[in-house]
Amino acid sequence: xxxxxxxxxxxKICGQTxxxxxxxxxxxxxxxxxDQALCQLWMxxxxxxxxxxxxxxxxxxxxxxxxxxxxxxxxxxxxxGEDDRRTSRVYLSEKGKAMQQPxxxxxxxxxxxxxxxxxxxERMLMRRLMxxxxxxxx
Numbered sequence: 437x438x439x440x441x442x443x444x445x446x447x448k449i450c451g452q453t454x455x456x457x458x459x460x461x462x463x464x465x466x467x468x469x470x471d472q473a474l475c476q477l478w479m480x481x482x483x484x485x486x487x488x489x490x491x492x493x494x495x496x497x498x499x500x501x502x503x504x505x506x507x508x509x510x511x512x513x514x515x516x517g518e519d520d521r522r523t524s525r526v527y528l529s530e531k532g533k534a535m536q537q538p539x540x541x542x543x544x545x546x547x548x549x550x551x552x553x554x555x556x557x558e559r560m561l562m563r564r565l566m567x568x569x570x571x572x573x574x
Contacts, residue, residue: 453550460542464535465509469494471539473502474511474528478536482525484517511535 458468476491489499503526506512511532517523
């Protein structure tokens with residue numbers, strides 16, 4: 437059944453891609469998901485934990501735990517908001533800023549590996565189909 441094959445292939449692609457990213461990110465001392473939090477901070481440093489949670493599509497307690505780990509790795513630090521002392525803003529440390537280039541390199545390498553042998557036209561079609569699939573399920 438073709439629909440079952442597609443579901444199975446998507447599952448295998450997602451799982452293997454996650455394993456590949458995980459192995460590469462571990463070489464830099466971070467885990468899958470933490471790179472996405474750092475990415476949000478590379479785009480806008482000093483956002484609140486709630487904003488980070490919303491941008492990542494994660495529950496606030498999950499983001500709190502992630503930030504704690506990133507603090508332990510000395511990649512980020514938290515600071516109470518000056519305008520609202522109840523909020524906590526997350527900032528990149530110099531070490532966190534320095535992670536941008538190696539992490540983005542991992543993303544490029546993993547994507548190149550994933551798309552190897554697929555023509556630009558096929559990539560465009562695949563992108564369109566994947567966007568439609570995402571729209572279908574959200």
